[in-house]
Amino acid sequence: MAVQVYVALGANLAEPKQQLDFAMTALKTLALNHTFTVSDYYRSKPMGDVIQPDYVNAVAGFQTTLQPIELLDALQHIEQQQGRLRLEHWGPRTLDLDLLLYGQQHINQPRLCVPHYGMKLRSFVLVPLADIAPTLILPCNTSLESLISVTMRDELQKLIDLS
Template sequence: MAHVYIALGANLADPLSTLKQAVQTLQQHPELHHFKVSSFYRSKPMGPQDQPDYVNAVAEFHTALAPLTLLDELQAIEQQYGRQRLRHWGPRTLDLDLLLYDHQQIQEPRLTVPHPGIAERDFVVVPLAELAPQLQLPDGRSISTLLTTMIDHDLIKIT
């Protein structure tokens, strides 16, 4: 089974409730096992600032699903929660990003793993460090090292 990390984010309607419900949906998925989730954090939007703050978290689990099949499952869950892809970095009801899939490096038209924005996104690194501080990215950088570069992050821990 593959060891997987995903990022969760939302900023429309009641984002904290949405993420908690999405976590339940993921936990009930028959192909996702040993599920853990970080605390939830409030963050400023990335990109356009004319939108509400986000609520973010990271989840960890094991799965036998292939990477692209897992991506399809995550996108189907986003659709269940009303996700519409109208604007790059625009507001969203639910965003589920595949961050890491074992130690694989994947370059597909629909999927890049590790997610290319991990190192620059405090709303990913901080909750990821909470779950797996000793985790190493395929390029050898550790999450704990990335965390030390994010001294000025603007995250607010919610729960």
């Protein structure tokens, strides 16, 4: 059975825009035909106290028949293929893929929590997600649009040149 999923993408090392482009190609292989959509790319400031370059972020949405842990494994495999090393919490990375939503399910397992724990507070997740799913209602029955403030929109810089 197919389920609609949303995945956040972020990169700030090794040509971040190209990292996201490569990730999009890989994510499309997980999607059912003609269901893949992606937001614009945005530049955002890094979280935490680690000094590092700005991030390039986006959100992809698609339908898949993969079960949640299978999808998580596939996302982590894509990260590893693109050189992801988990060295420092909120540190720089070649690619970060976070499963934001898996249908309307609430999942709380040791390896996977969905909806993603921090998504409601992160402009670099909410604004791109609204690009592709503006009328989305989250599993908590909150509208996505109601979570996005003017300040959140102002925190991001849309990248017009995606070449």
